Amino acid sequence: MSDSPAISRDTWWSRPGGGREVLSVSAPLVVSAMSWTVMTFVDRVLLKGVSGEAMSAAFSASTLWFTALCLPLGICMYASTFVSQYFGAGQPERIGPSVWQGVWVALLASPLMLLTIPLAPAMFAAAGHGAETMRLEIIYFQVLMWGAPAMLLAQSFSAFYSGRGRTRVVMLVDALFAVVNLLLDYAWIYGEWGFPEMGIAGAGWATVVSLWLKAATYVVLLMLPANRAQFATLSGMRLDWPLFKRVMYYxxxxxxxxxxxxxxxxxxxxxxxxxxxxxxxxxSMAFSISTLAFMPIFGLSMGASILVGQHLGEDRDEVAARSTWTSLHVALAYMATVSLMYVAVPDLYLRWFFLGEERGQVYDMAVTLLRFVAAYNLLDATLMVFVSAIKGAGDTQFVLWVSLIMSTLLSAASWVAVTQIGLGIYGCWVLITAWIWILGVIFLMRFLGGKWRSMRVIEKAPPDLADSDGELEPSVA
Known part of the structure; x- marks a missing residue:
């Protein structure tokens, strides 16, 4: 590479919004996402050693648990967009209050999350699974739900670092407690190192303990003297009603x-x-394996959202667009490689579920399902990057309406396929593949339309120029 600054600014790697900037922000988030992925993957492999029902139950129960968390979690995650835009606009004193509004969302939502614990038997009975699988699902869900408040709090607190591009801190915290979780998993599932043998319940408690330790660690970091002085992480704890309303609106x-x-x-x-x-x-196996591909792209998409927010805060929409396209280049290159491996060497991933066991119908079917995953991976990457980019600008209303329509269609089509026309497993996977393809195209077109370029979630002017009640209208195209 040439040493000339004029030339280096024009390269894909070193220009603003180029590869170096994208990877410096996104790579630690990819590692963070992978740490969670590896943790859940190993968790299910360990539970497969207990029984196939335990592995399937853990997958379906954790999916329902995450579903219950999604609404408040999505709002808590969105605090990072406020942090990134305030950071880009040079308003550090607004960063601490933005983080704490996400924390307030977590605190208000937590009692509602805990109220789902006694509802678990009814929810899983409606799924119509086998008796043993249902029993294990209920146990795992009820245990995991005690970690829901910690999950929400940790996500809110992490916005303080991720929104400013300090993603290495997030990576280190996530990786540390992923290791803690894995060690506790082994000890609590099988009864090692003085722990009781609790099977699927032990796996759940390992996750709960790790989540609370993570949340506590972020509190300690947030209260460091330098952070209190520069970013108002202590004085900004109060419920800032105008800011809270904007966090909720977007x-x-x-x-x-x-x-x-x-x-x-x-x-x-x-x-x-x-x-x-x-x-x-x-x-369960196919989706568990596909998460190995999905979560790194989740990290890249989070990085795209942060960079879009920062560059829009600086009023540099061209650089924000370039950051998004660079993120997509990296995502597609990675997804193409993984998809080829799913098709060419599926045993590389599936073998871990069959250690010491005969490979039969489940293995053969999982091989075929991985081909479906390979078929939608590239559109899945496109979908995730562009959704995150336009959300980083504040274009959340459009995202909501598209999701409302498409999720309803998927649920209805799945119900008809399974209960009315007996489409079978492969017909159902055709539905999920087509769903992802359509969403990928929709959000690509929305990004190309460019409406997001003039959107902002922060005030038009610093808070000291606000009107008498301290509230300013956000800048929205």
């Missing part, structure tokens, strides 16, 4: 979008579970 649709998408996906999984034990186990 973050609410983001949370609903996440909830709708995951709900559609959850309904699909629950209905596929009615097709039989083999279909349920093969689907």
């Amino acid at each position: 973050g609410g649709p983001s949370g609903y979008q996440l909830a709708l998408d995951v709900t559609g996906f959850t309904v699909f999984i629950m209905l596929v579970g009615r097709l039989g034990a083999v279909e349920a186990e093969a689907t």
Whole structure:
């Protein structure tokens, strides 16, 4: 590479919004996402050692748990957009209060999350799974739900670092407690190192303990003297009503979008579970493996959202667009490689579920399902990057309406396919593949339309120029 600054600014790697900037922000988030992915993957492999029902139950129960969390979680995650735009606009004193509005959302939502614990038997009875699978699902869901408040709090607190591009801190915290979770998983599932042997309940408690330790760690970091002085992380603890309303106005649709998408996906999984034990186990394996591809793209998409927010805060929409396209280049290159491996060497991923076991119908079906995953991976990457980019600008209303329509269609089509026309496992996977393709195209077109370029979620002027009650209208195209 040439040493000339004029030349280096024009390269894909070193220009603003180029590869170096994107990867410096996104790579730690990819590692963070992978740490969660590896943790859940190993968790299910360990539970497969208990029984196939335990593995399937953990997958469906954790999916329903995440579905219940999605609305408040999406709002808590959206605090990072406020942090990124305030950071880009040079208003550090507004960063601490933005983080704490997300924390207030977490605190207000937590009692509602805990109220779902006694509802678990009715929810899983409606899924119509086998008696043993249902018993294990209820246990795992009820245990996990005690970690829901910690999940929401940790996500809110992490926005303080992720929104400013300090993603290495997020990576280190996530990786540390992923390791803690894995160690506790092994000890609590099998009864090692003095822990009781609790099977699937032990796996749940390992996750709960790890989540609370993570949330506590972020509180300590947030209260460091330098952070209190520069970013108002202590003085900004109060409920700032004008700012809270803006967080809800933009973050609410983001949370609903996440909830709708995951709900559609959850309904699909629950209905596929009615097709039989083999279909349920093969689907659980395929989706568990696909998460290995999905979560790194989630990290890249989070990085795209942060960079869009920062550059729009600087009023540099061209650089924001370039950051998004660079993120997409990296995402597609990665997804293409992974998809080829799913088709060419599926055993590289599936073998871990069959250590010491015969490979039969479940293995053969899972191999075929991985080909479906390979078929939608590239559009899935496109979907995730562009959704995150326009959400980073504040275009959350459009995202919400698209998700409402498409999630309803997926749920209805899955119900008809399974209960009315007996489409079978492969017909159901055609539905999920087509759903992702359509969403990818829709959000690509929305990004190209460019409406997001003039959107902002922060005030038009610094807070000291606000009107008498301290509230300013956000700048929205």
